[in-house]
Amino acid sequence: MDSPVFTPILIMNSILFAITVILIIAERLLVFYGECSITINKEKILAVEGGDTLLNYFAANKIFIPSACGGKATCGYCKIEVLSGGGHILPTEEIFIGRKERQSGIRLACQVKVRNDIEVLISEDLLNAREYKATIYAMEDLTHDIKRVAIKLDEPSRIEFKPGQYVQFKVPGTDEFRAYSIASAPSSANLIELLVRFVPGGLCSGYIHEVLDTNDKINITGPFGDFYLREDSDRGIICIAGGCGMAPIRSILLHLKEKGMPRRLTYFFGARKKADLFYTEELFALSRQFPNFRYVPALSEPDPQDSWTGETGLITHAVEKFIEPGAYAEAYLCGPPPMIDAAVKVLGNKGIAEIFIYYDKF
C-alpha cells in the first residue's frame, strides 16, 4: 500500500472528490435566485426559476432562437435585444457585438444569465419559429460533395416560410445545430429540401453525408433569417450564388415560377468545374419556358474534357458583363464570403444601392 505511486494517486483523487463535493454543495446552497420573470416583447411573460441562461429558458419554452454552437458563445447567432435586467455585457460577447448594437442593448442570449426580472425584445420572425419532428424522405447526390436531402415534416406537419429562409438541423445525439437554407418552394409546406455540402471534418455535414439515411427521424427548427425574397418590390432581380448558395435561390426561383415569373430575373451561378454544376437542365428548361428568366453559369477552372462553351472566370466577371449600369434591380447573393464581398463591389459599381443587395454568407 505504501508504494510511491499509489499514495499520491489516492490523495489526488480524494482531493478532487472533496473539492467536487464542496462545489456541488455550494452550488445547491448559493445559486438560487427564486422566481424571475422574462417579459418578451412587452406582452408574453415567462415565469422561471432563475440561474440559467436566457437561451436555455427560451428553448425550454419552445421559443427557438437560432444558435449553432449550443450556448458556448462561439457562433454569435443568438443575438437578442435586452431592454432591462440583463446586467453588463460580458467579455465573451464583445467580439460579436459591435458598438452600435451595444448601445441598443443587443446581447447573446446564451450569455445572459437570468438573476432577476428581465425584459427582452425578440423579432416576430423568430417567434414564428417552431420545432419540427421530421423524417428523411429521400436523399440524392447532386455533385461529388453536395447532397439533396428531402425532409417530410411529421409534427407539426406544415411549415410556413419565405423563400430564402433557413432551418436549423439538429445533429442527432448532440446538442449541436447547423443552419441549412430551404431549397424547395414555400408552397410545398410538408416536404422541404435542403442542400448539404460535405465539409471535411464538419460535424453535421459529415453526419448527413455518411450516417443519415432515408426514414431516419430528425428534428429541425425554423424558419429563420432575414435573407428572403422581397415580394412587395417590382424591381428586377439579380441572383448570384456559388455551391450550396443554390438552395435559397432555388427556393426563390420555384416560388416565382409558380407566380408566372412576374419580374425579370438573371441568375449567376459560379462553380469550378462542370462537375460542380447541378440542376443545370432544370434551370435551362426554366429559362426556355420564361423569356423573363436567364441562367448564367460560369466556371472558374473548366477541365479541357468539359468542352465548356459558357462563361469562364469568376462569377463577378459574368455579372460585370451581363448587367447594364444603372439597372433597376435588387440583388440576392448567397455563397462564400469572398464571393459575396466581390459581388457587392461589382453591383455597387453598376449603381445598385447597398440597401437593395441582400445576402447570406456562410
Add this chain to the structure above:
Amino acid sequence: MELITIFIASIFTHNIALTYILGMCPFIVISRNFNTAVGMGISVIFVVTLATVINWPIYNKILIPNGSELIYYLVFIIVIAATVQLLEMLIEKFFPPLQTSFGIFLPLITVNCMVLAVSLFMVLRKYGFIETVVFALGSSIGWALAIIIMAAIKQKMMINSDVPKGLRGAGITMIIAGLLAFAFMGFAGMVTLQ
C-alpha cells in the same frame, strides 16, 4: 518584525509583477482603464490570499505527511480553479453589485500565473502559516498596485500624448513596465527577502 519585512518586501522590493515578471497577460491587456484595473486588482487580492491560505494546509498537512509532495503542482492548480468558482458563487449571491464590476474578471484569474506562483513561492521558501498569509496578501497587493499604476499612466497617456504608431498597445506597456520596475528597484535598500 519578520512579518513586516515579508509584507513590505513582497509589495515593493520583490513585487511579483515588476521583479518576477509574473501575471503578465492581464497586466498588459487589462491595464487600459483605471477602474477596470482597480476591479481586477481587488479580485486578484481576494483570490490569491484565499487560494494560498487553502493551499498551505493541504500541502503541509496532507501532501507532506503522506510523502506525496510531487503532485503539488496539480493540487494547487485544482484548488485555485475551485476557489475561483466558489468565490464567484459567493459574490453572485451576496454582493450582486460587485459581480458586475469585477465578477467578470474572476474566471480570467484562474489562469493568471501569479496565483500559482505565490503558492509555489510559499513552498520554496518554507513559510509558516502566518507568514504565508502575510506573503500572499503582500504579493497580491503588490500586483494590484502595479496594474493600477500602469493603468493610471496609460490612461493619462492616451489623452495627453502622441505615442508613436509602432509602439501603441503592448509595446508602450512593456516600456512603462520596464521604467516602473526600475522605480521599484529603488526600494531595494529598504528590505530584502532571504
